[in-house]
Each structure stands twice: as C-alpha cells, then as structure tokens.
Amino acid sequence: MANKSVWSDNRFWQRTATWVTGFAAVLLIWLTFDTSAQISMGTDEDLKQGVTKRVPGPTVINYKIEYLMDAKRGHEVPVIGGKNAEGRSAFQEKEKFFGRDDWTEEEAGALLHLGKLGSQAKNCMNCHTLLGNGAYYAPDLTKAWLDPAWGPEGSLQAMTGKNTKEEAMAEFLQHPSQYPTHERMMPNLGITADEAKGLVAFLKHMSSIDTNGFPRNFGKIQGAVHGK
Amino acid sequence: MASNTLNESKQLATWYFTFAFILFGAQLLFGLVAATQFVMPGFLFEILDFSVARTLHINALVVWMVFAMFGSVYWLLPDETGINTIGIKMGKLLYWVFVAAIAVVVLVYIFVQVGPADQTTIWFIMEGREYIEAPRWADIGIVVVALGFVANLFLTGMKGKQTGIVTVLMADMIAFAGLYLAGMFFTDNISVDQYWWWWVIHLWVEATWEVFVGAIAAYGLITMIGAHRKVVEMWLWIEVAMLFGSGILGMGHHYFWIGTPEYWWEIGALFSALEPIPLVAMFVHVLYDWGKTQGAEEEAGNPASVINNKPAFTWFVLNAFGNFLGAGIWGFFHTLPQVNLYTHGTQFTSAHGHLAFFGAYATILIGMMYIAVQGKNNIKVLKNTKSSIWAVSMIAGGVMGMTVALTIAGYVQVLVSRAQMGATWAGYFDGQEGMWFAQGMDWRLIMGLVTFLGFALLAKDLLTTGKNPVHER
Numbered sequence: 001m002a003n004k005s006v007w008s009d010n011r012f013w014q015r016t017a018t019w020v021t022g023f024a025a026v027l028l029i030w031l032t033f034d035t036s037a038q039i040s041m042g043t044d045e046d047l048k049q050g051v052t053k054r055v056p057g058p059t060v061i062n063y064k065i066e067y068l069m070d071a072k073r074g075h076e077v078p079v080i081g082g083k084n085a086e087g088r089s090a091f092q093e094k095e096k097f098f099g100r101d102d103w104t105e106e107e108a109g110a111l112l113h114l115g116k117l118g119s120q121a122k123n124c125m126n127c128h129t130l131l132g133n134g135a136y137y138a139p140d141l142t143k144a145w146l147d148p149a150w151g152p153e154g155s156l157q158a159m160t161g162k163n164t165k166e167e168a169m170a171e172f173l174q175h176p177s178q179y180p181t182h183e184r185m186m187p188n189l190g191i192t193a194d195e196a197k198g199l200v201a202f203l204k205h206m207s208s209i210d211t212n213g214f215p216r217n218f219g220k221i222q223g224a225v226h227g228k
Numbered sequence: 229m230a231s232n233t234l235n236e237s238k239q240l241a242t243w244y245f246t247f248a249f250i251l252f253g254a255q256l257l258f259g260l261v262a263a264t265q266f267v268m269p270g271f272l273f274e275i276l277d278f279s280v281a282r283t284l285h286i287n288a289l290v291v292w293m294v295f296a297m298f299g300s301v302y303w304l305l306p307d308e309t310g311i312n313t314i315g316i317k318m319g320k321l322l323y324w325v326f327v328a329a330i331a332v333v334v335l336v337y338i339f340v341q342v343g344p345a346d347q348t349t350i351w352f353i354m355e356g357r358e359y360i361e362a363p364r365w366a367d368i369g370i371v372v373v374a375l376g377f378v379a380n381l382f383l384t385g386m387k388g389k390q391t392g393i394v395t396v397l398m399a400d401m402i403a404f405a406g407l408y409l410a411g412m413f414f415t416d417n418i419s420v421d422q423y424w425w426w427w428v429i430h431l432w433v434e435a436t437w438e439v440f441v442g443a444i445a446a447y448g449l450i451t452m453i454g455a456h457r458k459v460v461e462m463w464l465w466i467e468v469a470m471l472f473g474s475g476i477l478g479m480g481h482h483y484f485w486i487g488t489p490e491y492w493w494e495i496g497a498l499f500s501a502l503e504p505i506p507l508v509a510m511f512v513h514v515l516y517d518w519g520k521t522q523g524a525e526e527e528a529g530n531p532a533s534v535i536n537n538k539p540a541f542t543w544f545v546l547n548a549f550g551n552f553l554g555a556g557i558w559g560f561f562h563t564l565p566q567v568n569l570y571t572h573g574t575q576f577t578s579a580h581g582h583l584a585f586f587g588a589y590a591t592i593l594i595g596m597m598y599i600a601v602q603g604k605n606n607i608k609v610l611k612n613t614k615s616s617i618w619a620v621s622m623i624a625g626g627v628m629g630m631t632v633a634l635t636i637a638g639y640v641q642v643l644v645s646r647a648q649m650g651a652t653w654a655g656y657f658d659g660q661e662g663m664w665f666a667q668g669m670d671w672r673l674i675m676g677l678v679t680f681l682g683f684a685l686l687a688k689d690l691l692t693t694g695k696n697p698v699h700e701r
Contacts (some may be wrong), residue, residue, distance in 0.1 A: 010392065010458065013465035020469045024476035031495070032423075038489050039419040054487050055419050109416070116416045118345030120356030126279035131422055131486045132573035134358055136641075137266070137278045139656035140573055142485075149653045156653065177274065182657050184269040187277045195345045202418075209419060212493070214485030216569055217650030 044105040047080070050091045054210040056080060058108035061204050064095040067146050067218055075213025097204065098166055098197060114195065115202025122189045122199075130206065132214060138186065143218045145169075145200075145207035156181065169203065170196035234604055237302045237313035242604060243323055244299025245597045249687065251292035251330075252590075256680050258284040263676045266669040280341050283354070283361050284334065289585060290359055291330055296593035297440060298377055301397060303600055304447045305381070309388025315380040322376040329369045333362050350414060357421070359429050360411045367412045374405035392461030396443045396468060404436040419487030426482040433585075434503065434555075435475035441551065441592055442467040442506075445514060448544045448595060453534045455517040463513045470506035478503045484565045485572055493565040500563040504556030514548040536609050537602050539616040539689070543595030546624060550587020558583050558631065570646045575668070576638030583631040586623075597690055605694035608701055615689040622682025629675030637668030 480496025649655025
C-alpha cells in the first residue's frame with residue numbers, strides 16, 4: 001500500500017463526486033434565484049410605465065401584441081402596444097379583447113387564472129405543445145394568438161363565422177369537432193363559454209412571453225425570411 | 229441464495245417487478261393506440277382520444293420504471309448489506325397502497341379524462357402536466373410511498389454493510405424522492421410552471437435515474453461476472469461525478485425557449501454537450517470489466533464463460549450501448565440551441581425519448597427481472613432460450629425502428645413546419661401531410677407492433693424460463 005496512487009483511490013473519487021455534485025447543485029440554485037426574479041409575472045403598473053417584463057402582467061390582454069424581428073437581439077420578440085423609435089414595445093396601442101380594452105388587473109388576473117387552470121384540466125399538453133413542450137399531435141400554442149389563420153383574413157376565423165379573433169377562438173374551443181380543419185380533429189372537451197374566454201386570455205398572455213425567438217419565423221409564410 | 233425460501237426483501241422485489249411488467253404492457257398497448265391515431269385519426273375519436281392514450285402511455289412508462297427501480301433496490305439490498313431489509317412489513321403495505329393508488333388514477337384517466345377548469349380537477353382528476361399528470365392526492369400518496377421506501381433503504385444501509393453501491397443509492401434515492409416535490413404546486417405563470425416542472429423531469433431522467441443505472445450496472449457486474457468490487461465502485465464514483473457534473477446544469481437545455489433568460493443557451497449547450505461523456509464511459513466500463521474478468525479466467529485455464537446469467541447480461545450490455553446511443557447520441561443531435569430552435573417540440577424529441585427511455589432504463593430493469601428469475605429459482609447459470617433471444621432482438625429492433633421512423637418524421641417537421649412555415653397552424657399541418665412524415669408514422673406503428681410481439685415473448689420467457697431444465701442449478 002506504500003505507493004498507492006490517488007487516482008485508484010475510491011475515497012478520492014467519492015470526494016470528487018460529492019464536490020462536483022455539490023458545486024453543480026449550488027450553481028443551479030443560484031441561477032434559479034436569478035431566473036425566478038426575471039420570469040416573475042409583471043403588473044399592470046409595469047405595462048403602464050413601459051417596463052418590459054419577460055412574462056408581462058395579465059392586463060397585457062388590453063394591448064395589441066406583435067412578434068417582430070429585433071435587430072439587436074437577432075431574433076423575434078413580442079412587441080406590446082405598438083413599437084417605439086427603437087422598435088421595442090411602446091405599450092401604447094390598445095386592442096379590444098371581448099369588446100373591452102380596460103380589463104382591470106383583478107379581472108384580467110381572474111381570466112388568466114381560469115385559463116391556466118383550464119389548460120391543465122383539459123390536458124391540452126398531451127396533444128399540443130405549450131412553449132414547445134408537450135405532445136406532437138397538434139399545433140404548437142406558444143404564439144397561437146398571433147397565428148394569421150385566426151386573424152381577420154384567416155381561414156379559421158372565417159370558418160367560425162365570428163368577427164373577432166378572440167370570439168372565433170372561443171367558439172372553436174367550445175365546439176371543436178363541429179369545425180373540422182383537418183382529418184385529425186380536436187375532440188369536444190366540455191369547455192364552457194367562460195372557460196373558453198379564460199383559455200383565449202391564457203393564449204393571448206402566452207404570446208406576450210419573451211421566448212428568446214422561439215418559434216422562429218412565426219407566421220411569415222413566405223419562407224425562411226429570418227433564417228440563420 | 230442458498231436457502232429455498234426467498235428472502236423477504238427479494239420476495240417484495242418480485243412483487244414490484246410483476247406489477248412493473250404489467251404496466252410495461254399497458255404502456256405499449258396505449259402507445260399502439262396513440263400510434264394508430266396518427267395513421268387513422270378517427271380511431272377511438274371522442275372515446276379514448278390521443279391525449280388520453282398518450283397520458284396513459286407516458287404515465288405507465290414512468291410508473292413501471294419507478295416500480296422496477298424500487299424492486300431492484302429491494303432485490304439487491306440483502307446481497308449488498310448482508311442483513312435483512314429493515315421495515316419490510318411497511319414496505320409490503322406501501323406496495324399495496326401504491327398499486328391501489330395507481331389503479332384508481334388509471335381508471336379516472338380512462339373514464340373521467342378531463343374536468344372543469346378548477347382546483348377539484350387538479351386535485352382529483354388530473355394536473356395536465358406532461359409526465360406528472362397524476363392528480364394532487366396521488367402526488368401526496370407517491371411522496372408517502374417514496375419516503376417509506378427511502379426510509380427502509382436508509383435504515384438497512386446504515387445498520388448493515390454500507391458498500392459504495394448502497395451509499396450511492398441512498399444519496400440518489402433521497403434526491404429522487406425530494407425532487408418530486410418541485411412538481412406539486414399550481415401557478416398562473418406558465419414560465420415558472422415549466423421551470424420547476426423540469427426540475428422533476430430533467431433531474432430525474434438525466435441525473436438521478438442515470439446515477440441509479442450506474443449503481444445497478446455496478447451490482448450486475450459484481451453478481452453476474454464476478455467483477456472486482458473495488459474497481460467497479462471506483463468507476464461508479466467517477467460516473468457519479470460525471471453524470472451529476474454534466475446533468476444538473478445540463479438542465480439549461482430545457483430553458484432555451486420557455487421565457488427564461490438567454491444565459492441558459494450557453495449553460496445548457498455546454499453542460500448538456502458533456503452529458504454523453506459518462507454514457508460513453510459506462511459502455512466502455514461494462515465491456516472492459518467483462519473482457520478483463522473473462523481474460524483472467526482463461527489465463528487461469530478456465531475457458532467457460534464468466535457470465536452466470538446470459539439473458540440478464542445481454543440486457544445489461546444493451547443498456548450500456550442503448551444509453552449511449554439513445555440518451556447520448558440522439559440527445560446530442562438536438563441539444564444545441566441553434567439546432568433546438570427548429571427541433572424543439574417536433575417528432576425529433578419523440579425519437580430521442582423512445583430510444584433514451586428504452587436504452588437507458590427499460591433494458592437494465594428487464595435485466596434485473598432476469599436476475600430475480602434466476603435468484604427465485606435457485607439457478608446457478610441462467611442460459612438464453614429461443615424466446616429470450618427473440619424477445620431481446622424484436623424489442624431492440626422494434627424500438628430502433630420506431631426511433632428511425634420518428635427521426636425522419638421529425639426532419640420533415642423541422643424543414644416544412646418550422647424552417648419554412650414558421651410553426652403556425654397551417655405550417656404544422658403542411659408538415660404532417662408530408663409524404664415522408666406520413667410514411668414515418670406508418671413505420672412507427674409497424675415497428676411498435678414488432679416491439680409488442682417482442683414484449684409478449686419476453687413475458688412468456690420470464691414466466692417459464694425459471695422451470696426450464698436447460699439451466700445449471
């Protein structure tokens with residue numbers, strides 16, 4: 001045992017494993033504090049003051065939301081309430097959501113709460129992806145609110161016979177199998193009118209989350225305009 | 229193992245393995261339903277929809293693996309510690325609690341499926357979060373059962389001989405149980421939701437479960453080929469360092485696009501790119517120990533094979549390679565953010581998921597089932613049979629076939645739905661209608677059927693091989 005090398009010593013490797021694991025875990029916890037602060041939900045005050053949050057407050061549903069190329073960051077970002085001189089969110093331009101653009105923080109928060117609960121209670125994630133996570137049987141919902149198909153010229157809005165995006169989406173969610181868009185259909189999940197409203201608010205809110213440019217080229221049907 | 233009555237801990241292990249195997253069958257059946265729906269969308273529409281079939285497919289997967297993991301620990305504990313497992317009565321009680329809870333959850337998934345958008349659904353029907361859909365009451369039950377299991381492991385490990393393998397398992401299993409708590413809360417903020425959701429999913433399958441596999445492989449090498457414990461345990465510690473060193477921060481690759489800051493691109497890319505390294509090491513380690521032990525025996529004039537359980541060892545070697553291929557290679561394919569921007573949320577992920585869960589976990593847990601068959605029947609050398617060879621070939625071939633088919637389908641999605649069309653509703657269905665995508669789905673279903681036939685043969689072999697007279701007793 002006199003010239004025993006440290007490299008063949010189990011105690012040495014046990015300690016190495018402990019230190020490496022401890023170091024990685026501490027780093028993860030430290031980063032979690034930083035990330036948690038950055039992804040905490042914003043407030044109505046933030047929106048009014050023009051503070052950009054990665055996850056805006058629920059009253060973002062009162063604003064127009066776009067998904068535009070940010071030259072500096074090199075990818076698309078959500079632009080809320082029109083853009084300012086630098087091309088960033090101006091938080092000015094409102095957009096009616098079910099006929100109103102003055103949803104209070106409490107009302108909008110309650111809608112979002114209902115929608116998020118609904119997204120889980122109806123198991124959306126086991127057909128769709130949300131923020132790209134879930135199942136692959138149906139389209140990604142991350143930016144579904146911004147899908148041109150639901151817009152004024154879009155086939156999906158036309159199909160439901162409604163005049164606004166939110167009403168079209170809510171109608172579809174309540175009676176999905178009445179509106180077959182593809183051989184693969186969405187089943188009826190017993191979604192009520194209130195729940196549908198909440199779900200659409202949840203989708204509109206999700207489209208305002210800064211996802212670092214995922215998905216790329218959303219809604220730019222002409223081709224890979226921002227391909228890199 | 230000389231006595232004719234099976235040690236109580238090992239008996240409990242066989243219960244765990246049995247229920248695990250039944251759930252394994254359920255996983256494959258519901259997988260076939262979901263795969264059929266890709267090919268024939270009207271199949272069971274509004275009766276057992278894709279979302280229900282898929283929930284059952286992935287939940288049965290996770291739960292059978294957890295059952296087989298608990299079973300593996302109960303099996304090896306008496307061998308490693310040299311004493312009877314402490315708290316075995318509680319272990320048996322918790323087993324039945326666990327089985328009953330799973331049965332209720334599955335029946336609710338099948339017959340209730342979804343609920344109104346309120347907390348009662350979250351508590352009693354389903355939480356709607358992929359992989360951890362189980363309702364909150366069941367979450368609490370799972371934590372109680374897991375803590376009981378961890379308590380038995382700790383009490384036995386501290387009283388008996390605390391080998392390196394047992395020490396690793398103790399540390400690993402407490403982290404495994406504790407991490408589940410990160411998935412037990414509701415928030416309106418989907419970015420926060422998914423941030424913590426990954427703490428459960430990623431830190432299970434890319435950290436604690438991988439370390440578990442390292443410990444089981446170490447146990448298998450010692451019991452099946454008589455590898456030197458000191459060498460095996462040194463490798464195990466090196467593997468733990470590499471697996472946790474890369475896997476914990478490798479979590480960053482799930483934080484590219486969920487609302488989290490950009491620095492996760494660099495952290496996720498770097499550490500997850502390192503994740504395959506321990507998997508290469510584990511593969512080399514298994515082959516090296518096998519060759520070394522066999523070589524030493526041959527040197528000593530004993531040319532007989534050192535392997536005392538052929539089918540189990542086959543599955544262990546397949547594990548070493550499958551882990552590297554499925555988790556390592558297929559994971560690395562799409563782990564860099566530049567690539568993941570287009571592959572995230574496509575069948576590419578699904579291809580990786582199939583090969584990785586199979587290669588890294590299903591294989592070694594099936595191997596442990598063969599070790600249990602050997603021990604239960606007092607067999608000195610368990611040999612391969614025709615069905616054991618056909619089973620392993622058809623299952624491995626079937627899963628590999630599904631993986632290739634899904635990878636090709638994933639390419640179509642990346643090119644058409646993502647790069648070209650930008651992930652809209654229309655873009656999504658353009659991709660799904662691609663010829664290569666559609667054929668990929670056909671082949672996935674065919675290969676799924678091959679896998680299922682292999683499973684049937686495996687069931688037959690596990691049930692009958694113990695009484696087969698070909699083995700040395």
